[in-house]
Amino acid sequence: MELKGDYKMTYKNYDRETYLNSFKEIMKLKPQVEKYIDDAFEKGVDNLVMAGVGGSISIMMPMEYFAKKRTAMPVYMENAAELVLGINKAITEKSLVVLYSESGTTKEAIAAAEYCREKGIPTIGVSGNEEAPLQKLLTYPIVCGAGDELSCDGDHMKLFLIVSAILHKNGDMDDYDEFMENLAKLPEALANIKEEVDEEAKAYAYQIKDEPYHMLVGSGNLWGSTYCFAMCYLEEMQWIRTKSIESPEFFHGTLELLEEDTSIMIFKGEDETRMLTERVENFAKKISKKVKVIDTKEYEAEGIAEKYRGDLSPAFLEAYLGRLTAHLEDATGHSLDIRRYYRVMDY
Amino acid sequence: MELKGDYKMTYKNYDRETYLNSFKEIMKLKPQVEKYIDDAFEKGVDNLVMAGVGGSISIMMPMEYFAKKRTAMPVYMENAAELVLGINKAITEKSLVVLYSESGTTKEAIAAAEYCREKGIPTIGVSGNEEAPLQKLLTYPIVCGAGDELSCDGDHMKLFLIVSAILHKNGDMDDYDEFMENLAKLPEALANIKEEVDEEAKAYAYQIKDEPYHMLVGSGNLWGSTYCFAMCYLEEMQWIRTKSIESPEFFHGTLELLEEDTSIMIFKGEDETRMLTERVENFAKKISKKVKVIDTKEYEAEGIAEKYRGDLSPAFLEAYLGRLTAHLEDATGHSLDIRRYYRVMDY
Numbered sequence: 305m306e307l308k309g310d311y312k313m314t315y316k317n318y319d320r321e322t323y324l325n326s327f328k329e330i331m332k333l334k335p336q337v338e339k340y341i342d343d344a345f346e347k348g349v350d351n352l353v354m355a356g357v358g359g360s361i362s363i364m365m366p367m368e369y370f371a372k373k374r375t376a377m378p379v380y381m382e383n384a385a386e387l388v389l390g391i392n393k394a395i396t397e398k399s400l401v402v403l404y405s406e407s408g409t410t411k412e413a414i415a416a417a418e419y420c421r422e423k424g425i426p427t428i429g430v431s432g433n434e435e436a437p438l439q440k441l442l443t444y445p446i447v448c449g450a451g452d453e454l455s456c457d458g459d460h461m462k463l464f465l466i467v468s469a470i471l472h473k474n475g476d477m478d479d480y481d482e483f484m485e486n487l488a489k490l491p492e493a494l495a496n497i498k499e500e501v502d503e504e505a506k507a508y509a510y511q512i513k514d515e516p517y518h519m520l521v522g523s524g525n526l527w528g529s530t531y532c533f534a535m536c537y538l539e540e541m542q543w544i545r546t547k548s549i550e551s552p553e554f555f556h557g558t559l560e561l562l563e564e565d566t567s568i569m570i571f572k573g574e575d576e577t578r579m580l581t582e583r584v585e586n587f588a589k590k591i592s593k594k595v596k597v598i599d600t601k602e603y604e605a606e607g608i609a610e611k612y613r614g615d616l617s618p619a620f621l622e623a624y625l626g627r628l629t630a631h632l633e634d635a636t637g638h639s640l641d642i643r644r645y646y647r648v649m650d651y
Numbered sequence: 652m653e654l655k656g657d658y659k660m661t662y663k664n665y666d667r668e669t670y671l672n673s674f675k676e677i678m679k680l681k682p683q684v685e686k687y688i689d690d691a692f693e694k695g696v697d698n699l700v701m702a703g704v705g706g707s708i709s710i711m712m713p714m715e716y717f718a719k720k721r722t723a724m725p726v727y728m729e730n731a732a733e734l735v736l737g738i739n740k741a742i743t744e745k746s747l748v749v750l751y752s753e754s755g756t757t758k759e760a761i762a763a764a765e766y767c768r769e770k771g772i773p774t775i776g777v778s779g780n781e782e783a784p785l786q787k788l789l790t791y792p793i794v795c796g797a798g799d800e801l802s803c804d805g806d807h808m809k810l811f812l813i814v815s816a817i818l819h820k821n822g823d824m825d826d827y828d829e830f831m832e833n834l835a836k837l838p839e840a841l842a843n844i845k846e847e848v849d850e851e852a853k854a855y856a857y858q859i860k861d862e863p864y865h866m867l868v869g870s871g872n873l874w875g876s877t878y879c880f881a882m883c884y885l886e887e888m889q890w891i892r893t894k895s896i897e898s899p900e901f902f903h904g905t906l907e908l909l910e911e912d913t914s915i916m917i918f919k920g921e922d923e924t925r926m927l928t929e930r931v932e933n934f935a936k937k938i939s940k941k942v943k944v945i946d947t948k949e950y951e952a953e954g955i956a957e958k959y960r961g962d963l964s965p966a967f968l969e970a971y972l973g974r975l976t977a978h979l980e981d982a983t984g985h986s987l988d989i990r991r992y993y994r995v996m997d998y
Contacts, residue, residue: 351725376743391924393722534904552732557883558887577733577736
């Protein structure tokens with residue numbers, strides 16, 4: 305995952321007004337998204353495909369959960385690098401492929417868009433600026449650079465707009481308007497969470513700054529963030545070893561490595577799988593003295609209806625992780641921008 | 652993943668005759684499987700669901716690849732612990748759910764079978780003995796204990812029988828008879844591979860016996876084995892830290908951690924994604940002096956037609972890994988049977 309270089313905020317990369325103004329841009333995409341989806345469905349959509357790699361596939365994972373819960377229409381998650389190999393026979397001109405690349409220059413996303421264009425498979429995609437090479441290749445191009453460089457809450461918001469419009473059009477989301485009203489309130493709720501957790505996230509960042517290895521555990525619609533925070537933030541940007549593992553999977557191997565001094569981060573959300581993560585929490589607390597639980601239920605998220613907390617908890621978690629990332633950079637003294645190899649070396 | 656306690660072979664857990672006799676049992680399931688599938692399709696099958704946890708979900712991953720390549724019928728992979736939460740709306744009485752539990756006592760598999768029975772969702776499943784609690788809960792129960800306790804090649808063979816019969820019945824596998832002929836030759840091919848690689852696997856086991864951490868990388872239909880070998884064998888049975896990562900994902904984070912003395916195992920198969928893994932191999936060899944490539948293409952696999960090598964390479968890889976596991980136990984002096992927590996402690 306890349307960072308936007310010229311995006312600077314005070315309060316260690318955060319300023320409420322800047323954040324809110326930026327995030328409010330996202331809801332302005334709604335009419336454009338709806339028009340695109342109307343057009344796609346007029347031509348026929350049999351299944352929904354989300355394709356990405358690294359950060360972008362992980363931000364789509366909660367969307368897969370969101371969609372599968374609401375529709376019997378097939379939903380496929382594909383690695384963009386595999387999509388272009390044409391392995392999945394169900395992907396045809398009647399599919400609708402969602403792509404995402406903040407920079408609009410990710411090799412795999414561009415290759416996927418080119419592949420789909422050649423095969424006549426419609427694509428809807430987002431990138432941060434109009435000049436991005438990805439833009440020219442998409443059937444339904446969307447430009448929106450709004451977001452927090454240190455977390456994926458903005459990405460989730462953009463994808464919720466797209467996936468909800470698809471579900472609504474397919475007849476699977478009677479509460480579309482209500483969900484949209486809640487989505488519009490998300491920026492305020494996220495800003496509140498960021499401010500609420502900032503001190504605590506800072507303390508935790510300093511507490512873990514010298515840990516050489518973390519286990520990260522999450523389930524359901526928090527799995528994407530669990531996977532991404534481990535790989536994109538801790539591994540890529542901080543060069544710290546991790547093992548990310550889904551809550552139910554933890555008990556089939558990784559648990560054996562947990563010892564008193566093993567650091568483990570547990571991401572606890574509000575979807576149907578919450579008890580699977582609680583099971584890990586209960587176990588971990590018996591063994592390790594370095595258990596960190598980030599529980600989205602503790603965040604007020606003003607303005608968000610109870611019924612949507614489960615859907616939106618991935619964004620709540622990301623609001624926390626954005627603060628953690630900001631402080632971790634200071635605590636470790638390891639800039640988030642340096643890379644040994646990624647976009648530095650040819651491979 | 653559990654081990655069968657009373658399964659002892661000479662030649663460090665391997666004896667050709669025992670192995671062949673055991674594996675030939677698997678093909679005897681063919682008429683029973685076909686009868687089951689005929690019955691299921693008479694009642695109607697709209698989609699295929701494979702559900703498991705830990706070892707069992709990882710052995711199903713190559714089957715998802717195998718199926719998606721051949722059919723446009725929706726194929727879903729579900730964690731058994733999540734299946735019972737009823738999240739995926741596409742799973743109905745018109746689904747066919749494949750379950751697997753060698754012992755037939757895995758909590759999550761039993762819960763999934765119970766859930767499906769309550770909801771009227773048909774299940775086909777395999778366990779190792781008739782008395783297994785899972786057996787009584789399945790719509791289509793299959794008993795087969797044949798396999799190698801140290802690898803998943805036997806599990807793959809059983810699942811290939813089931814998934815191929817489903818694809819054939821659905822009109823997606825014109826070459827069913829030809830594939831079955833090849834499958835029948837698999838035990839001999841695997842025995843040959845085991846003997847061919849044994850010395851080399853032993854040498855590698857002794858070479859890595861003191862490594863505290865391994866990266867494991869694989870793609871496509873080898874991903875399941877990559878994930879499983881890391882979690883079930885290295886982590887659970889050997890208490891060695893790992894990070895398993897899909898080849899295209901490696902470049903979006905984990906690569907930054909690779910240094911000259913980082914151990915990395917690269918599993919290279921023969922499916923469409925081979926070049927994605929080769930890309931990791933090329934990169935890794937520039938950085939690390941501890942790169943191990945296990946390339947199934949190097950194995951003769953006598954009797955297996957060229958056109959099926961890609962499909963069957965997960966079993967080829969497992970033949971190697973079975974030998975590696977056997978020797979690793981000796982090399983590290985850490986028995987594969989001891990656990991700190993799994994089935995030792997309540998959680």
